[in-house]
Amino acid sequence: MPDVLPLYTIVLAAGKGRRMRNRYMHKVCFDVAGMPTIVRALDTFNRLGVTQNVVVVGDMAGQVVETVGERFSNVVFAYQAQALGTGDAARCGLQALAPVADDARVLVVAGDKIIDSGMLARLVQAFDTAQADLQILVTPAVLGGESAGRILLDAQHRPVGIAEVADIRLRACRAAVYDYLQSLAEPILPRAALQAIVAQHASRPGVLDAMLEGVAVDEAPEGDSAGWIDRDEALQALERLPRTFEIPGTPEVIAPLQALESELRNESVYLVRKGALAYGLQHMDVNNAQGEQYLTDAIGAILSARSDTGRRFTAGYVATTNAHDVMSYNNPEELLRITDYFQGRSQQSLSDLRARLGAESCRTVQQWLDLFPAEGRLRPEVAAALAANYGDDPQLIAERRQAYRETLLRFGQEFGNARHAIIVRSPGRINIMGRHIDYQGGRCNLMAVNQEVIMVVSPRDDDHIEIRNVRSDLFPDASISLGRLVSQLNWDDWLSCVNSVELERHLRQSAGRWSLYVEAAMLRMQMAFRDRVLQGMDVVAQGNIPVAAGMSSSSALVVCTAEAATALHGLEVTPSQFVNFCGEGEWFVGTRGGSADHAAMKYGAKGTINHVTFHEFELLEQIPFPDTHRMVVCNSFMQAQKAAGARQAFNSRVASYALGVELVRMRFPQYAPLVRFVRDIDTDTLRVPPERIYEVLLELPESMTAQQVRQIFSTHASWQTLAPHFAHVAAERVYPVRGVMWFGIAECARARAAAGCLKARDMAALGQLMQISHDGERCFRVQDDLQAVPFATDISDARLRSAIDDLRSGDPVRVARAQLQQQPGAYRCSIREIDALVDIAGRTPGVLGAQIAGAGLGGCAMVLVESAAVNHLSERLQQLFYTPLGLPHGVIVCLPSAGSCLLRIDA
Numbered sequence: 066m067p068d069v070l071p072l073y074t075i076v077l078a079a080g081k082g083r084r085m086r087n088r089y090m091h092k093v094c095f096d097v098a099g100m101p102t103i104v105r106a107l108d109t110f111n112r113l114g115v116t117q118n119v120v121v122v123g124d125m126a127g128q129v130v131e132t133v134g135e136r137f138s139n140v141v142f143a144y145q146a147q148a149l150g151t152g153d154a155a156r157c158g159l160q161a162l163a164p165v166a167d168d169a170r171v172l173v174v175a176g177d178k179i180i181d182s183g184m185l186a187r188l189v190q191a192f193d194t195a196q197a198d199l200q201i202l203v204t205p206a207v208l209g210g211e212s213a214g215r216i217l218l219d220a221q222h223r224p225v226g227i228a229e230v231a232d233i234r235l236r237a238c239r240a241a242v243y244d245y246l247q248s249l250a251e252p253i254l255p256r257a258a259l260q261a262i263v264a265q266h267a268s269r270p271g272v273l274d275a276m277l278e279g280v281a282v283d284e285a286p287e288g289d290s291a292g293w294i295d296r297d298e299a300l301q302a303l304e305r306l307p308r309t310f311e312i313p314g315t316p317e318v319i320a321p322l323q324a325l326e327s328e329l330r331n332e333s334v335y336l337v338r339k340g341a342l343a344y345g346l347q348h349m350d351v352n353n354a355q356g357e358q359y360l361t362d363a364i365g366a367i368l369s370a371r372s373d374t375g376r377r378f379t380a381g382y383v384a385t386t387n388a389h390d391v392m393s394y395n396n397p398e399e400l401l402r403i404t405d406y407f408q409g410r411s412q413q414s415l416s417d418l419r420a421r422l423g424a425e426s427c428r429t430v431q432q433w434l435d436l437f438p439a440e441g442r443l444r445p446e447v448a449a450a451l452a453a454n455y456g457d458d459p460q461l462i463a464e465r466r467q468a469y470r471e472t473l474l475r476f477g478q479e480f481g482n483a484r485h486a487i488i489v490r491s492p493g494r495i496n497i498m499g500r501h502i503d504y505q506g507g508r509c510n511l512m513a514v515n516q517e518v519i520m521v522v523s524p525r526d527d528d529h530i531e532i533r534n535v536r537s538d539l540f541p542d543a544s545i546s547l548g549r550l551v552s553q554l555n556w557d558d559w560l561s562c563v564n565s566v567e568l569e570r571h572l573r574q575s576a577g578r579w580s581l582y583v584e585a586a587m588l589r590m591q592m593a594f595r596d597r598v599l600q601g602m603d604v605v606a607q608g609n610i611p612v613a614a615g616m617s618s619s620s621a622l623v624v625c626t627a628e629a630a631t632a633l634h635g636l637e638v639t640p641s642q643f644v645n646f647c648g649e650g651e652w653f654v655g656t657r658g659g660s661a662d663h664a665a666m667k668y669g670a671k672g673t674i675n676h677v678t679f680h681e682f683e684l685l686e687q688i689p690f691p692d693t694h695r696m697v698v699c700n701s702f703m704q705a706q707k708a709a710g711a712r713q714a715f716n717s718r719v720a721s722y723a724l725g726v727e728l729v730r731m732r733f734p735q736y737a738p739l740v741r742f743v744r745d746i747d748t749d750t751l752r753v754p755p756e757r758i759y760e761v762l763l764e765l766p767e768s769m770t771a772q773q774v775r776q777i778f779s780t781h782a783s784w785q786t787l788a789p790h791f792a793h794v795a796a797e798r799v800y801p802v803r804g805v806m807w808f809g810i811a812e813c814a815r816a817r818a819a820a821g822c823l824k825a826r827d828m829a830a831l832g833q834l835m836q837i838s839h840d841g842e843r844c845f846r847v848q849d850d851l852q853a854v855p856f857a858t859d860i861s862d863a864r865l866r867s868a869i870d871d872l873r874s875g876d877p878v879r880v881a882r883a884q885l886q887q888q889p890g891a892y893r894c895s896i897r898e899i900d901a902l903v904d905i906a907g908r909t910p911g912v913l914g915a916q917i918a919g920a921g922l923g924g925c926a927m928v929l930v931e932s933a934a935v936n937h938l939s940e941r942l943q944q945l946f947y948t949p950l951g952l953p954h955g956v957i958v959c960l961p962s963a964g965s966c967l968l969r970i971d972a
Contacts (some may be wrong), residue, residue, distance in 0.1 A: 071116040071169050072189070073339075075158035077360075078103060078176030079123030079145040084395045086555050086567070091125040093176035094132045095400055096595070098407035101132050102718065103176045107140065107434045110172065111942060113185055115394035119143055120176065121158045129176075139707045150357030151175075151333075159339070167340030174334045175358065177393050179403060184390040188336055191383045198341040198378035199367055201227075202334035204385045210330035214361055214380065217310055217319055224382050225312050225368050227331050227361040228324045237321035238266035239276060240308040248302050255283060256292050259299075277302055313369035314376075323371040329382065331361065332391045341367050341378050397551045398528075401595065403783050415485055418524065421486065422636055425971045430473055430521065431482040436972055437470040446972040454490070454963040455515055457672055461955030461960070468519060468607055475535045476521040476605040484603070486523040487632055491624040491965035493517060493610035494617050494665035495824075495918055495927055496694060497674060498834060498844075499816030501892060502809055504648075504659025505722055506742035510688075510814040510823065511661060512696060513669020514959040518608035518621040522629040525601035530587065532580050535607040543580035547587055547599060559592050563652040564789055572655055581654050582619050586626035589650030594636060602633060611957070613704035613923055619654070620662035624965045625645050636972045640667055641682045655712050656920075657719045676820040688823045690961050694913075699906065699942055701898040703923040715920055717798070718805050718892060720790035723776060725765055725806035727783040732764050743809040755885060758810060758870045763865050765803045772796035799951030802892025804860045808841040815884040832914025834886065839903050839916035841889035849908065849945050856900075858891045894921025898950075902926035905945050909938050925955075 082092025093103040100108075107118055116139065122129045123145040133140055143161045145154045155173055162171065169866045170192065174180070188643050192200040201224055202209050215233065241262050246254075256273075263273045280302050282292035306336070309318040337345075342426070348370075370377035385391055394400040419427045436447050443451070443466065455461050469488065476486065492513040499509030504781050525531075528547040534540035562568060575581055583604070591599045606625070611620035627647050631638055633844035644667050648660025656937035659679055661847040673687040690696075722743055729746060732735040739750055748755055754849045778784045815834050822831035845853040871883035881887070895903075895917050903915040911934020918927040939956040947954055 072172065073165060073166070073169055074110050074115055074118045074161055074172045074174065075155055076103065076106065076110075076118060076120045076174060076176045077151055077154045077158070078129050079121050079126075079148065079154045079157075080151075080960065081124045081148070082395075085397065085400075086334060087397075087561075088555075089561075091128050091132075092394075094125075094128055095394075097179065097400070097404050101134060103129065103180060104838070105179060105787050106174070107133065107137055107183050109180060109185065111137065111139070113182070113189060115139065116174070117141065117162075119158045121145055121154045123148060123154070127890075127923030129386070135833045137456050148951045152346060152349050152358030153271050155342070155360050155363065156358075159342060159346060162339060165339055166779075167338065167343070169339045170336060171339050171342055172336050173342065174335070175393065178332075178334060179392045180334065181390045182283050184385060188334070191573050192336045192383065195379065195381055197336075197365070197381055198338045199380040200336045201364070201380070201382040202332045202336075202385070202391065203329040203382045204332055204391065205582045206326075206330055207750065208327050208388050210332075210387065214331035214333070215324050215327035216329035217312075217324055218329070219315070226310060226745055227368075228310055228327075229359065229361060230325070233324050234266055235272070236308050236310070237325075238263055238272060239303055239306055240321060241266060241307055242273075243275060243303045245437070246296055246303070247866075247902055249296055252296055253283070253293050254296055259294075265628040276306065302473060304361075312372055329384065332385070333360070334391065335360075337364075337367070338378075341648075344370060344378075355550060377887060383407075388929055401551070401591075404595070414523075414778045419485065420631065422632060422967070423969070425969045426605060426632070426967050429482065430477050430480075430484055430486050430523075430681070433486065433488065433521070434470065434473050434477070434482065436970055437466055437473065439470065443971055447970055450968065450970045454671070454966070456960060456962070458960070461515055468609065471535050472521050472605055472607045472840070475533060475607075476523075476603075479522060479605060480531075481601045484523045486521050487629065488519060488521055488968040489625050489628040489632065490517050490519045490968060491628065491666045491674050492669055492962050493621055494662050494669070495698060495959060496661055496665065497559045497696065497831070497927070497929075498812075498819035498838065499661065500812060500838065500917070501718065501920070502659075502743060502812050502816065503661030503664075503679045504719070504746040505726075505809055505813075506659070506678070507809070507813040508676065508678045508685070508744075508820070509661040509664070509814060510819050511668070511675045511677060511692065512959065513675075513964050514616070514696075514698075515663050516608075516610040516616060516957065516959070517962070518606060518610060518618065518625045520604055520606045520625045520629055522633065523603045524633050525603060527601050528599075529601040530583060531601075531603045532583055533605045534579075535605065540579045543578065543583075545584055545601075545603060546582060546586075547591065550584060550588060551591060552697055554588070559589060559652075562588070562592065579619075582622040582651070583626045585650040585653035586623045586647065587630060588653060589646050590627060590630045593638075593642075593646055594634075599634060601629060602629065604629070611698075611700050611925065611955075614899065616698060616919060616925060617662040617666075620647070620651060621666060621965075623650055624663055624666045628965050628967060632875070643667055644682055655716075657716060666965045671963050672961050674823055674961065676823075680744075681682060686820070688820060690823070691826055691828070693932055694828050695930055695935050696959045697928045697930055697935060698918060698959055699902045699926045699946075700955045700957065701896070701923065701927060702923060702952050702955060703896055703898050714922055715894065715898055716790070717800055718894065720787075721800045721802045722809060723787055723790055723806035724800060725802050725809075727781075727787060728765055728779065728802070730763060730783070731781070733761060736761075743806065744813045746810050747813065748808075754872070755883070756872045758885065759865045759869050759872075762803060762807055762810075763862060765806055767803045767860060768799050768801050770796060771798045771800070772957060774800070799826050801891065801893070804858070804893065806890075806892025807860055807888060808892040811841070811885050811888040811890050812838060814884070818886045828913055828929060832876055832912075834909065835914030835916040835927070835929060837887060837889050841892050842895040842921060843900045843903070844895055845897050845900040847897065847904045851901055851949060853897050853900070853948075857893070858889050860891050892921075896921075896923060899924070899926050900934035901946060902942065903928075905942060906930075906938060909941050910934060912938060 078093045089527040094101050119139045121143045143157045145157045214229045219225045280298045345367040348366035349362035392403050445808040493516040497510040530545040532543040554567050555561045610616050612618050644660045644664045647663035674684045771791050771794045793842045846856045847853045868883045871879040906915040906928045913929045913930040
């Protein structure tokens with residue numbers, strides 16, 4: 066036949082693709098290196114000179130049509146109304162080619178196939194050269210495809226059929242049962258004996274019932290619930306069912322095991338005459354394991370068709386020569402690997418990595434150890450690098466030197482000193498002012514401190530992350546398969562992932578595991594760089610940030626991991642993107658905080674405070690912290706394990722913010738366009754006098770239950786925002802809306818004022834703001850003898866009206882005390898021990914102010930103290946708090962240190 070006959074395609078794009086774990090995107094619409102898969106496929110087909118492409122759509126048809134759009138003038142769409150299988154989908158596509166001549170060439174292919182254009186050209190050439198009716202694209206078994214259908218061949222190596230793996234196993238099961246029955250001499254047998262045989266071959270229920278349809282089951286003896294059956298009746302039933310694969314036109318058969326071991330795998334790509342395709346679709350049936358209309362059954366009908374002279378249709382196959390001739394994907398991990406191939410971005414070789422990072426950052430573990438000897442003076446280059454991060458304090462430098470050496474030694478013990486590795490570090494942080502408001506767009510005043518996490522990291526060739534810690538007694542070893550995680554989770558987008566039931570299940574199984582924070586960082590970076598396959602790494606970590614103490618040891622793990630991933634993969638990430646990725650990454654463990662911790666760690670600078678804002682993130686200024694004062698962190702040793710248990714109270718405050726914002730938008734529609742976050746409920750944003758803010762707070766209830774929230778908002782447009790917080794919690798759960806909102810609005814004002822205090826070096830005013838802020842957290846007032854009295858700030862209507870009266874009084878004293886930054890609100894995430902530390906410190910000479918550090922529910926207090934009074938403060942806390950409670954000394958002097966980085970030593 067002449068090769069000028071027109072070429073058409075039927076592209077099957079009607080299925081659901083459930084294993085992609087994305088409810089919002091059709092499988093064929095995923096991007097591969099910047100181009101949707103189906104668009105890439107149609108481009109390839111058109112380069113072959115296709116006259117017309119027929120795209121069969123069904124599930125999410127509109128998205129497929131929109132993706133293909135108007136890019137191609139030769140595309141028509143056929144609709145498969147019911148998901149009856151690939152054979153039915155091909156029939157729908159063929160109907161769109163009704164006017165086309167029967168000798169036209171039709172390429173039938175799934176829409177998620179990515180086929181090399183040269184491979185397709187070979188297929189067309191073989192078809193035309195052989196003047197064939199059918200050419201099947203196959204892959205040799207040595208190249209993989211274990212789950213693909215098998216090509217059945219006759220003695221002349223011609224294709225005679227296609228067997229799906231499920232059908233092969235079903236026929237093998239029937240054959241095993243049949244052979245067993247024939248081997249028996251007894252006329253009857255227990256049905257349970259056959260059940261045992263079936264269980265070895267088939268996992269689907271009902272297989273034995275289908276085999277023995279019509280066979281009577283006699284009443285079972287006592288103790289045998291399965292019953293007894295007649296051997297001959299069972300044999301007759303099985304003789305009616307196929308147990309092998311016939312070779313049409315011959316008495317020969319192919320046994321199931323022989324079929325399973327076929328040397329050729331079906332790629333489900335067929336070039337076929339239109340008339341032959343029509344014949345096959347007319348003669349397919351549903352006699353298969355899945356009960357669907359397989360396209361392979363239609364191809365099988367073409368292969369088995371006979372005429373008076375022999376085979377009715379001429380058929381052959383063309384084999385691929387490498388794994389990239391035909392690619393397809395069934396889950397996000399496989400999609401990432403295909404994308405990685407197209408962009409040519411597989412993991413850099415070690416030499417490339419060293420060339421990119423430089424010898425100052427990537428060297429063998431032994432070479433690193435030589436730079437951190439156990440004794441003696443450090444080389445000048447090493448001393449300079451440490452001083453750049455930590456300052457000139459000899460005691461601190463000696464401590465960090467030992468920490469680096471211990472971590473390197475542990476890595477060498479675990480993975481070998483010959484491995485090339487990088488070292489990354491991330492400081493802990495304290496937030497001097499601006500607590501709980503970063504994710505509400507507020508400002509923060511952040512100090513990166515000299516307590517830190519360091520990691521020694523070496524790249525791997527696979528997707529495994531092996532995690533070790535110097536303190537393995539506290540932090541057990543962990544192993545992560547990044548690809549497996551990706552394939553198990555909802556991969557629509559990051560918010561869908563962190564809200565998914567799959568992640569909820571994963572967190573339940575992994576509650577409290579420190580490696581979750583490594584997973585969080587890697588998965589968020591992988592989501593951000595979907596066109597890359599992030600490889601695994603071997604990691605040894607060490608940290609001296611108090612755990613669950615409000616200094617963000619967990620966030621430091623996230624930041625350190627993200628620094629390692631960025632360096633090893635050469636990811637192009639701006640600092641602000643890095644901060645956002647890390648903040649969002651920590652949502653993975655179940656919290657819904659912001660990015661303040663991560664911003665402090667990334668933007669930290671020796672001797673300075675970072676004044677930053679969020680949504681959108683911006684480093685507003687870096688303000689020197691005076692040497693005359695110190696920030697001292699006092700550990701309560703009361704831990705709040707957010708990943709394991711205590712996050713409900715924390716998340717209830719986050720939910721109260723979300724609820725409060727939506728209530729303001731609902732009850733003050735004139736402000737709705739201006740209010741996105743708590744920070745927007747502000748005199749400047751709303752262009753209102755201060756008393757108006759209190760009038761807004763008067764409209765908020767002091768508390769609401771989840772049931773009340775659902776009753777008000779479940780049919781409201783804002784429910785999409787509130788549902789993640791309120792849809793699946795107990796109806797009686799209470800949310801302290803007004804107190805939380807009052808705290809947040811006032812804290813936004815305090816955070817702005819604190820920067821002014823620092824610039825003016827007015828440390829007394831800064832200390833006063835700290836005390837007010839803590840009153841919004843406190844639950845007790847505590848004496849030096851640790852006697853405590855419950856405390857709650859007044860958030861009543863009367864208190865709000867009093868503040869309004871003060872503002873309108875004209876009395877400077879009353880007006881000053883009614884300013885927003887002077888109002889504590891009621892966030893109430895402190896505990897008795899933290900309140901004790903704050904109050905004991907506050908009564909110490911030289912202390913200007915104290916407050917809780919971090920998210921609360923445990924952790925530390927933060928104290929602003931004159932440098933000369935640090936020792937007295939430490940002694941007083943030891944005497945009045947740590948000794949009476951039987952706790953170790955927990956006072957830590959924090960120095961502003963450099964931000965997270967890849968360690969570079971030019972030596």
